[in-house]
Amino acid sequence: MARDFPTSKQEIRDRIFKAGVVGAGGAGFPTHIKAAAAADTVIANACECEPLLGTDRHVLTSRLDEMIDGLLIMMLATGAGRGYVALREGQADVLGRVGDGVKGARGVEVVTVADMYPAGDEHILVYEATERVIPGGGIPPDVGVVVSNANTLVNVKRAVDGEPVTDRVISICGDVIHPCVVEVPVGTTVGEALDLTGNRSGLDDKGMLLSGIMMGQYCEDLTTPIDKRVGSIAVLPRDSEIMVRKSLPVDVMVRRAASVCCQCTQCTELCPRHLMGHDISPHKIMRAISWGREYVPDLAGALFCSGCGLCGVYVCPMLLSPDRISFMVRAQMGERGVRQEGEPAGDVLPVRAGRLVPHARIVERTGLRPHEHDLEFAGRVEPRQVRIPLTQHVGVPATPVVKEGNIVRRGQVVGEMDREAVGARVHASIDGMVVELDNVVVVEKQ
């Protein structure tokens, strides 16, 4: 397989920056900054441990060569001599294909990790793939590793070829008529994506979760745009246990915690970050918050929460959401300027191996089994209008460089970013006219 990439690390980073590539796995960290890290190993994260999704699977079956090229490019940029394509053991159906795909890709091999949730969490994945432990509050480059989502790596390959990020592959899953994987222009609204795939009916009694069922955010607003970070729309009945847990206002959840959290400690015993030896005990966070404490050491553990959702969606027998409360506490600490201090790597708990939660058990216990399908690719949808956020990444918002009434072409820069700032450029995802501009650039086909 002939692979002709730029050899200059700076040139690679510049092209990634120009194309506006950000982490497609949900976090939205600017990829040109990640590409500037020094590492000996790059991991393509294709574990897709969230239930029901088929987004990474689509990449592995239809965009595999681009993903492997993206991995090789990130290896060049970071100086890494080794690349892993990480799969879960449960993805046996694509294993042979991916194994064939990496033949000829120098330094790249496939690594399979345990079929558990959250296999795709960077801390967990790095440990499973390399046996290195990232300290609590740390990031993979602290141990010489860079992790990029499979979709991000496709975008890296395209960026090096001069193509900006204008499209997003998402899964539409759950209680819908036509579960599928579909490509949408960035900024397509949730409502249009459901409409154009024949999935909009019956929404009165259903709610939506964006970017996963475990980690996903509850969404009621059909005009919410699908940005570069959103990998799925899951639709579930409003009265399902998951939706009730996800949709309850967090202040109500705090009051419930005060009255019904029985301090059973199960949330802590199964917390993946606690099991990695990080200083987080969600049952203590629940205790402190329900006693109305504003800041005590027990709450500080929230800084090490990954937001994986396991404690809230799967574990808590009282239907509480330690995950959402931990995230609320973490946000409040952020507002007060409390930051994660890099702590020395802890010891992985000896009981960890026996407490891993298999992917299939989550699907069963949460009642998702009837909605589990192999999602077929439904092509690209063409919305009439897109709402492109100027913030769809970690960091500062992009600065608009178009005005209402301007005609724009797909791929044109509509939001510029200072090269030294943390953030990413934003591009038009369809041809059309800018009809509205505030914190989103609304482009309408003419």
Ligand code: SF4
């Ligand atoms: S699992 Fe639920 S009830 Fe038990 S300690 Fe955690 S939040 Fe409280």
Ligand code: SF4
């Ligand atoms: S969401 Fe819950 S289980 Fe996951 S890391 Fe945070 S506290 Fe632990």
